[in-house]
Amino acid sequence: MTDAVVAQGLTKYYGSGDRAVRALDGLDLRVEEGTVVGLLGPNGAGKTTTIKVLTTLLVPDAGSAHVLGQDVLAHPAAVRRTIGVSGQYAAVDEYLTGFENLDMVGRLYHLGARAARERARELLEQFDLADAADRQVKGYSGGMRRRLDLAGALVARPPVLFLDEPTTGLDPRSRLGMWGVITDLVRGGTTLLLTTQYLEEADQLADRIAVIDHGKVIAEGTADDLKDRLGGERVEVVVTHDDDLGRAREVLSGVGVGEAVVDARSRRLTVPVTGGAGVLVEVVRRLDDAAIAVSDLALRRPTLDDVFLTLTGHAPAEDDEADADAHDPATSRTEAR
């Protein structure tokens, strides 16, 4: 297998002088042909900047990038012929109809007028937008816009696809729909690099996951690799009395596969476990034996927060990311919608 996407030592600063913010800090990344890689990280980690560099939108300060062997920096025009891109928010024209949007993109890919029309109709059908095809996009729901935007990225049947947070801002139902669409897509052999803030999403869609923090990849592997390092599910307990925290910690550490983490302020304890619901029963029994009053108890899957806690020892930082966020449309745009 060859690598469809290769990024080496990507470095990018926004701004200059003392106020420069380092968005990418020597990022290395590979996407094997025909596979899906999920770039997982919090806001401001450098996900969007990475996508922008790889899709010829942004020139990095250092490093190199290749897509299907073509140098992104030296031959951006050649790279554009082989990629499809769907940004963080739907870049579709509100005043055009769904059909007109896709038809326009087809023409700009130089498919020819007739082929552009046919391809547009085909995609609208495929993305369940045929009924809305001739309505203006301003009447579309968020999920429909996203699907149309994704369809726009597929007009020329590109062998390599980049999706930047394809489900951010979508309601749970639309998110599931989007996952279905993407899953069908990659079954056809498309190489895909997608970014996400959700471990569950990366888990669902990606063959391999690269965890990114402060502009570099801090862990890389299959979802199972990462989960092994994370210890699968979590039991989360909130005790009623502060005094019980110490004893509860001992109890939980005895049941879990790792040390229990205590958040004293919220009286919350978290411990990685294996064994699912059976473990939960065991936890309840032992806490009860120890006469520890519990106000909340749950079994949950690891989140991005857990990934970061495990890999970096800190929660996804929001501190110095504030500056980077100004350049990363993720936060502002999603909230604005």
Next chain:
Amino acid sequence: MSTFTRAASDAATVTRRNLIKIRRVPDLLVFTTLQPIMFVLLFAYVFGGAIGTQGTGVDYKEFLIAGIFAQTVVFGSTFTGYSIAEDLQKGFIDRFRTLPMSPSAMLFGRTLSDVFNNVISLVVMGLSGLVVGWRIRGSALDALGGALVLLVFAYAISWVMALVGLLVRTPEVVNNASFIVIFPMTFIANTFVNPETLPGPLRTFAYWNPVSSVTQAARELFGNTNPDFPPPDVWSLQHPVLYSLIWSALVLAVFVPLAVRQYQRTTSR
């Protein structure tokens, strides 16, 4: 397809998109046309009586129309910057820039569709001018030439605005920023008053201001001048058509490459 025909076809595709938007959002067109009507009426009836012939030998309403035409098409060009900043903000330029399309097509498509806006404005203003008593006193061909000088100059200015839109990035700021430049530019000129009445430095500015020459060119080609009252003895106003076209060509020569270059490195934030 050669590079050129490909670029032309891309620009046509983008132009078509912009024109569809004008059709779908008629409010936009209504207000772009109401504004010049308002200006024609305001100046004709509020200032018309008070200002008189200004020593130009022409009735003020007749003097005024070419000035309003010039002002309106120059203001119209700010729409280019506004729309580009809007496309940038909405991520539309990102989408265009990842397509294998000609890098200049987006900007050519935008500026060309804005010419259409200005043509509509000119027609509406011409009609309202006729209502308040303005007449074309030269040949129809000359009058068409006058309209052409106005449109070519506005087209050049819209490339300046394109660059502003790409640099400023916020549609509202583009509007406000261009306002403080364009307002004086269209007022310190021969648009509404005889520049000879202006104090020293302003007069010199007005003489060499391309808005003045564009206005003068339109006035002459519409036949709204009186041969007994020639324009000030400066080259720019003695050869207004040539001076206007030289300006337009220079602006295009500088700002087309600058805007295209900026477009290729601009991405949404």
